[in-house]
Amino acid sequence: MRRRVVLAAPDPQYAAKLARFLKENEPEWEVAAFTQEASLARHLKDAQRADALVVQSSMLERAREEAERAGWRGKGIVLADRPGEREPAPGWAEVAQYQALSRVVAELRSLVCEGGGREAGDARGTPVWTVFSASGGAGKTAVSLNLVRQACERGYRTLYLNLELLNATELLFGTGEPDSLSRLLYALQAGPERVRDEWERLRRRHPWLQADYLDAPDDPSERLAMTTERLKQLLSALTSLGTYDLIVADPDSGASDWHLELLAGSDRVVWLTVDDALCLRKAEKLCRHWQDELFARPGKVSFVRNKASGSSANRWSLPGAAPDGELPYIPQWKAIDQPSRLLQAPAFCGAVDRLLDGWGLVPSGRTAAETGT
Incomplete structure (x- = not known):
């Protein structure tokens, strides 16, 4: 359903990131963002009625005055530094500004949409990001782990979900309970009420990853x-657990219905390519095959060139004028004697940081104690 939302926050970087995150997660929403009170006042006076006015608390007084003067009617929502600390503005709801953007968006969605929550048929809770490639050898697991670790460092409670047919992460995490996945799937069949207890028993946590994961299966x-x-x-x-702010899925390469289901159900697809003619050609064919399912929603699929080392030798033939980002080639990763070194390459970490900034995964403002790390 089309909705118009007016957003006002004095910090240009925060306003831009929240607006972008809203547009990516709610593609049918029209979001107008303002950082100056005067510009906001002109918009409220001249623009058509919006469904919601979302205002950072420092701009609330002026925004309310201008909204009343313009005869604006809609839902008023305050982005509060500390919700509940002050007497709420009459008729205005409060949302905590300093929390994971995924939670800010979820709360705004609940307040903006009639009846709360998303439209019927979409009951998603925690966002899922899937790291994918049309062919093997693109570095999906290394990229996934770096995304997970840096999401955790930004204050997001993150789950690393390896779904590869041949999962070798015991080389990184150590051998644990090899039938964890089958036990969890069995619990799903036995009844949803058993899933939470089984998950608490099966989930693992590694000190250098700072995230939860499942042990790799032997079979x-x-x-x-x-x-x-x-x-x-x-x-x-x-x-639906409510335990995580982000789930990063790491499947193997493939073009089956199973792969399409995972990618179509993900909030973001991080599609890795390398500067290789065969890899690019395979990706091009798969993009055409999945055009309707994956590319109808702008911003869902982000192409990232991994193992980049200088200018590309091949013409870019995938959707978009160029990749959304590049990750450098790290030759030391060919032989990892200490798994933590996968997360300690400064150039790679910096490139991942830039991707997360561009995707709106800003630091949530929670402390390490609050995230349990």
């Missing part, structure tokens, strides 16, 4: 048994 039959319907049940259960 690929665990993943082979994961049907499209089971995948939907698994994602629904994990996103």
Whole structure:
């Protein structure tokens, strides 16, 4: 449903990131962002009625005056530094500004949409980002782990979900309980009420990753048994736990219905390519094959060139004029004797940081104690 939202916050960087995050997660919303009170006042006077006016608390007094003067009618929402600390403005709801953007968006959605929540048929909780490639060897696991670690460092409670047919992450995390995934899938079949208890027993946490994960299975039959319907049940259960702010999925490469279900159900697809003619050609064919399912929503798929080392030798043939970002080639990663070194390459960490900034995953403002790290 089309909705118009007016956003006002004095910090230009925050206003731009929140507006972009809203547009990416709610593509049917029209968002107008302002950082100056005078510009906001002119807009409220001249523009058509909006569904909601979202105002940072420092701009609230002037915004209310101008809204009343313009005869504006809609839902008023305050982005509060400390919700509940002051007497709320009559008729205005409060949303905490300094929390994960995913939560800010979820609360705004609930307040803006009639009846609360998203439109019927979409009950997603925690956002899912999937790191994908049309062919092997693109570095999905290394990229996934770096995204997870830096999301955690920004204050997001993050789950790393490896869904590869041949999962070798025991080399990184150590050997644990190899049938964790099958146990969790069994709990899903036994009843949703068992999932939370089973998850608390099976989930693991590693000190250098700072995120939760499942132990790698010894037998690929665990993943082979994961049907499209089971995948939907698994994602629904994990996103409904309320334990995480972000889930990063790391599947193997492929073009099956199972892969499409995962990517179509993800909030963001980080599609990795490398500067290789065969890799690019495979990605081009798969993009055409999945055009309607993945590319109808702008901003859902982000192409990232991994293992970049200088200018590209191949013409860019995928959607968009160029990749959304590049990640450098790290030759030391060919032989990892200490897993933590995957997360300690300054050039790579800096490139990942720039991607997260561009995708609106700003630091949430929570402390390490609050995130449990």
